[in-house]
Amino acid sequence: MLRTRTFTxxxxxxxxxxxxxxxxxxNHCPSCLHSQHLVDHVAGGRSDCRSRMSPLSIAVLRTGDWRVVHRCTRCxxxxxxxxxxxxxQLILMRMAVRPLAQPPFPLDVFAQW
Ligand SMILES: [Zn+2]
Ligand SMILES: [Zn+2]
Structure with a gap:
């Protein structure tokens, strides 16, 4: 059985x-969505990095579930x-709409369809 633990x-x-x-x-904070690099996801097991991981974007799975993509600020x-x-939810929505708000190409082309 999982014991209830906390992290700061x-x-x-x-x-x-x-x-x-x-x-x-x-593994991330519900308030600011930051995490800490504790698991080595490539090699498996614990990571010695322990640096801050900042929320980068939203990924949507085929099932419709949302995941937060984190990037380690150090490695x-x-x-x-x-x-x-x-x-x-404000931070989640902000990350979700960011690519649409800042497209890397002009959106005028869609007006011609
Ligand atoms: Zn936090
Ligand atoms: Zn790291």
Missing amino acids: CVRCGLTVGTLDPAGAVR DELTSSPVSPDDN
């Missing part, structure tokens, strides 16, 4: 329970983790 957010200092309201294990490793029901 490396960015905002919030004390976060490792289980979200849905009972799933979480640039990319990871993704599931969105929890109490994650900061």
Whole structure:
């Protein structure tokens, strides 16, 4: 059985329970969505990096589930983790619309269709 544990957010200092309201294990802060690089996702096992991982973007799975993509501020490793029901929805929406708000090409072409 999983014991309820907490971690302290490396960015905002919030004390976060490792289980979200849905009972799933979480690894990022629900308030600022930052995480810490503790797991080596390439080699497996624990990582010695321990640096801050900032939320980069949203990925949507075929099932429709959202994941937050994190990038380590020190070693640039990319990871993704599931969105929890109490994650900061403003930050999630901001990340989701950012590519549409800042397209790398002019959108005029769509007006001609
Ligand atoms: Zn935080
Ligand atoms: Zn790292």
